[in-house]
Amino acid sequence: MSGAFEALGRTLRLGVIGGGPGGMIGPMHRNAARLDGRFAIAAGVPSSDPARAAAAGAAIGLPEGRSYGTVSAMIEAERARADGIEAVAIMSPNDAHYPAATAAIEAGLDVICDKPMTNTLADARDLAARVRESGCLFCLTHAYAAYPMVRQARAMVTAGAIGAVRAVQMEYLHAGMATRVEDGPMTPKLRWKLDPARVGPSLVLGDIGTHAHHLACFVAGLPLARLAADLGALVPGRTIDDTAALLLRFAGGARGTLFASQAMAGSENNLNLRVWGESGLLEWAQTDPNYLHFAPLDRPMQRLARGDADLLPPARRLVRIPRGHPEGLLEAFANLYSDAAEAIAARITGAAPDVLALDFPTAEDGVRGVAFVEAAVRSGRDGGAWVACEVA
Amino acid sequence: MSGAFEALGRTLRLGVIGGGPGGMIGPMHRNAARLDGRFAIAAGVPSSDPARAAAAGAAIGLPEGRSYGTVSAMIEAERARADGIEAVAIMSPNDAHYPAATAAIEAGLDVICDKPMTNTLADARDLAARVRESGCLFCLTHAYAAYPMVRQARAMVTAGAIGAVRAVQMEYLHAGMATRVEDGPMTPKLRWKLDPARVGPSLVLGDIGTHAHHLACFVAGLPLARLAADLGALVPGRTIDDTAALLLRFAGGARGTLFASQAMAGSENNLNLRVWGESGLLEWAQTDPNYLHFAPLDRPMQRLARGDADLLPPARRLVRIPRGHPEGLLEAFANLYSDAAEAIAARITGAAPDVLALDFPTAEDGVRGVAFVEAAVRSGRDGGAWVACEVA
Amino acid sequence: MSGAFEALGRTLRLGVIGGGPGGMIGPMHRNAARLDGRFAIAAGVPSSDPARAAAAGAAIGLPEGRSYGTVSAMIEAERARADGIEAVAIMSPNDAHYPAATAAIEAGLDVICDKPMTNTLADARDLAARVRESGCLFCLTHAYAAYPMVRQARAMVTAGAIGAVRAVQMEYLHAGMATRVEDGPMTPKLRWKLDPARVGPSLVLGDIGTHAHHLACFVAGLPLARLAADLGALVPGRTIDDTAALLLRFAGGARGTLFASQAMAGSENNLNLRVWGESGLLEWAQTDPNYLHFAPLDRPMQRLARGDADLLPPARRLVRIPRGHPEGLLEAFANLYSDAAEAIAARITGAAPDVLALDFPTAEDGVRGVAFVEAAVRSGRDGGAWVACEVA
């Protein structure tokens, strides 16, 4: 991970939007940003309630005087400082992504943004156009795609290790909504997730389905062409969807399935990927992320490990500690941040970036994700008809 | 495993149809029949070529003089003997199931038959009607359902261990046809499998899909109500289907997916089952058949083992050796045969059978399997429309 | 598995000694003998109580009139028959092995015998000498060594896949005596196992330790040279040993450990083997017997499967069904019996045996096993001193 960032020779100043005290996603983003020493958390909008900004900022360790009540307040105040923020990281509820990102880009700030990019395809296309026109960086935090062994899988597919891709099986199953959470205490996080106006057209697809969609396409190296979807709720009485089963057809004809649910009692957080090609299989699971299983046709299965001597360059560059010592989700998140830092540093310094650092999810990937959600919702409403995933 | 068979006090005489030298399925059936000492292989039709009967019969160890060239020849000759066969086991190609089974039933013989029951739903219904009218036993060898831990899974679902079933995920994936076997040497087995007139309307569904369908319904305790299917070939230029991806809806509304393929390079013979209920998950894989994973909501996952002290009666009765010592597919097959023997012995002796022995697949299950194949083929041809699985 | 047995062209007639109703080991031996159609169970001494012979013989399916009250009665009566037994299989308590085996050899019968060969090294040496002088076959049923993937491991070591062997780690841990079984109901099996006069100088080493010792040496291809042992009971108040921890030194200097216990609450029946060489590791576990893990230095771990296309000949010849379909302990046992049948057939016919069939445990291996037990007991009594394993 070298190149432009080394040329820059200093850490980048980041403003965080969302991620207030008590949640999981805030510390994840902030620790990931800092892990490799490429970002300092310089400012933030730590609460959707401006009155709580100072307290929330103190609680999460923002520098004094740099906790703001609104995104626009942060942008304005930071612009006036010599040491003002250079980029923002957005980890607020889904409906806040679009306004925050557009405001940041308007101000010339680079953007790191949690998924889904937006709640509508129109917004996604508009945001992607603004990104293109501004020249700002936009990195969407599909962090699972930044695990070293996922990058290895993608690189192996690209290198032909399994031949032409024939089939993809993708699962993301957990139990977070397996009970009637609607009837329990409404945490702030739960409140917006259960509100269709805020979470978007599909809870399950926005929350976890887009991760699965991105990961499948990322590793297979193929965009999704068409899908047929069965959406609904497993929990009786639930008015939003918590489960999606999809049949997939990728560009070029490869087939696939995608099964995502937040109502699978007993499942942990099972994000599992299998990609079959004409000459073998690659298999990865987030619960065991330091290994990638590679089963060549008619040969023994191999278990590749993060840290193996002969990993391909896109994976090898991400290895921090020897094999056998586990890394987790934090390091995957940090890989995304460090890659984004390289791209930002290249823009600032004009130095050539490490090209291997440029494989993070972009605004175009974000558009594809939102297009996927909309196509699935349309198919589901249309009795499971095959629907094209049209991006533009 | 006691009851009527003990009352009978002797082994049953079995005639085998198919299963000639060189294959895998013949030794499997014959060893399974003999394992618990309930059947003796007394006669057989070991080859589809009558001229090879004697040699083939000698090669597989049939008693001298009791290798026949045709099913009817066997039935006629054995009927004339005091020690003639009492039941037949059919393990010939798919298209031979119906004529062999009807001939046996016509002769009053009990029937053990490999899947799929028949190649058409009309034949299946007709055969099931003949079985009902004759009072003969009909046992379909969905042997996977006779693994002790699969029986345990079914019993746990019945006992409410996971509450109401919400979702089922079923996979059967292997690599047997991942290459252009059509262009290689045509073994006899391959020849009939690649011939639509013999293998039935769908290779993949007849060969492995019906196993998956039966297992899903058996464990979930629910018939399949509707499906939407995506059928086709992963191998370029192949004119028969080798892959099926299905969305499922069970009676009562539970959802599911079924993914079956014979063209998954790198997959072994992966028959995997997951059933989620409102309060937990059951998970089983044929590659690790002596264990069943049970993940109750919000509690640690448990790994139940064949041989555990507290298995439910339908599983406990099938345990031959202590836990930690593995059993395999042979013992599962043998469980089916031993259960069939108990049912046959009950018919012969009039003694009450062990009711736990009566949970083997019947002619009605066979009809459901063929109806599943036909519905899936219809949905596939109709662009993936949702189609009802109508049995009658 | 061809050669002399095909030349013989018929099944061999076997007399069983021990293995009466109610146990696990009797059905295991009998089913294994019959599985590949090489032996018929023709006679037996099914109970240590002559008065129960007829009933016990009927219960386990011996032919009428061929259940005997004593070994000598069986030998005498069978010798008089044209269709008399040609070999015996001994599965009685440990102290009965020596007299039964010597009587059989005296009568010119081939012997298949459960472990340990004898209870004293003097008896073992004497029995081995008798075997040599008689020319009879003697096969000791260390069945774990007949799993295909164990044979593969041995063949890979021999072929240099891991270079010179450096270290071996062997475990055999179960929970059968984790509680005060002494205070519970005394089953016949428990009674002799708890009687030092019958079970031999060490319960744990005779019962499971010799299996572990044999497997370690078999796969490593090295005899054990020296050991230091820590023997004792984990269960308070127990007067016999249930646990042994040993440090090992093999011929040539390779190091090792062996940990065996029957008092490990929570362990299943965990027979685990690891062999490290200068360039890699082989790992096998009986709970997952269809796979062998091979980890070459600095390369991904490979999971070899029973049924893989490129297994070495000693393993490939043992594959009955395709990979992904599991086999278990029964098939391993059957491999031993079928190999023994090949050797016996070679002796009868004079035909050259399949040399790959001759890798079963012999009387010499039996002597090594008993020498191991005696050395370990001596070391344990001598405060863990290093003791040589002297065979002669």
Next chain:
Amino acid sequence: MSGAFEALGRTLRLGVIGGGPGGMIGPMHRNAARLDGRFAIAAGVPSSDPARAAAAGAAIGLPEGRSYGTVSAMIEAERARADGIEAVAIMSPNDAHYPAATAAIEAGLDVICDKPMTNTLADARDLAARVRESGCLFCLTHAYAAYPMVRQARAMVTAGAIGAVRAVQMEYLHAGMATRVEDGPMTPKLRWKLDPARVGPSLVLGDIGTHAHHLACFVAGLPLARLAADLGALVPGRTIDDTAALLLRFAGGARGTLFASQAMAGSENNLNLRVWGESGLLEWAQTDPNYLHFAPLDRPMQRLARGDADLLPPARRLVRIPRGHPEGLLEAFANLYSDAAEAIAARITGAAPDVLALDFPTAEDGVRGVAFVEAAVRSGRDGGAWVACEVA
């Protein structure tokens, strides 16, 4: 993780000793210290070569002007600053631990120190005495013991989940020295590890054996009483030991084995623990650290997960993200640092610390570790005699 640190209300200032550019252990310590926002890296002695201090400090991100050439220089300069360091973290080669730690304690600084505490038992005892007299905190970074599921295992043993401990099996096996590294390029790290004067009396025991020893005693809740050791080199021609096999006896009589090697070709970094009690087994492996396997006698094995709702308090407090999302070694290290911060904050503020934070390894544990090394070396030299582990 609250209490005194919250009362303190600010981050602690840490000086790092060792951990210069290019290594793995430096970033691990520094990131761990910062992860939960409890320490800031304020100064350091980043190189053993004073001339390289400034460059090395810049490379690892030390604040300008606070990279020192020697420990004493750092202590003196920092003492003069209002914002001087409050604690040191020592991650230099083994022989540098004692002088650095004593100097820090002399200056009243708290100490976090990598293992082994010292190279001689005399030094260890002296250092522990200084710690006691000074009242300074001393935390030894046996980080494996700070994985949540290891803390859960310890808490379960304490709570009686497996009854009285009967046996412990401990392994730490890797391949770092499986080849003749002596003949290759001598990295700085390799140079001191291969120098007995610097690495201490046993390479393998100092480097990884003390980790294994600590972990075994920590989880079993028992000090080691006696041992018998077999030490040596697996790699031909090696003059230092790379492998140790030990038989153990814990206080109270529980038995055990410990197998540690740095020359196991094919092993990853396999730190595995099993503890059996009278009523069950606990099993943990560092390669799968987010799970703990609990096998109660005669009941199904349970897989407890980091994030399960019903973990015991010592584990539950360490959970940062939901189960199914993996954490790794970094978070375990960070747990130690955060616990140390709580203890330091308690000393500074006088507030009562979170008692659950006080279970980190202390100077007394360090003495036990060095006593273990010395006892094992003595036993090895004495032909494997049983030797007592005397601490005082």
